[in-house]
Amino acid sequence: MMIEQAKPMRRRWLLIASLALNLVVIGVAVGAAWRYAGHDKARLRMPPVGALLFRDLDAGTRQSLRSKAEGDHGSYHARRRAEGARVVELLRATPFEAAALGEMLNAQAERRHSFQRSVQEAWLGKIEAMSAEERADYADRLQHRVDHPKRRKWRE
Structure with missing residues (x-):
C-alpha cells in the first residue's frame, strides 16, 4: 500500500519539475528574442562626439x-589592463601612498x-581640407547619424 501512494507523489513532483524547467527555457527564449529584436533601447544611444570624429x-x-x-603596451586593451593592475598594486601597497x-x-x-586632442x-585638418560643398554634405551625414543612432558596436 505504501508503494502505491509513493508513485503518484513522485509523478506529481516530476510534473512540477518539468513544468518549472519548461518555464525557465521559455523565459530565456523570450528574453533573448526581446533583446535581439531591437527592443533594447539603451543600446540605441548617441555615441560620444569624440567617437564620431x-x-x-x-x-x-x-x-x-x-x-x-x-x-609600449602593444594594444589599447593591454595598456588598460596594465593600468588596472597598477591601480590594484598601489591599493594593496603597505604603506599606502595616496600621492x-x-x-x-x-x-x-x-x-x-x-x-582626444590628437583626434x-x-x-x-580633414575638415579644413574640404570645400564648402563637401563640408555641407559631411554635416548632413553627421546630422543623420546624430538623429538616427545605430545599434552600438562594441568592437570596431
Missing part, C-alpha cells in the same frame, strides 16, 4: 593615433586628454 578619420590615421596612445595613486590617475587622465586635430 574618430570613426570619420581614414584607417591609416586611426591606426597611427591608436599606436601612439597604446605606447602615488593620484599621480598615476593624473597621468592616465593626461594620456586620455592627449589622445580633434586630425579631424579638424
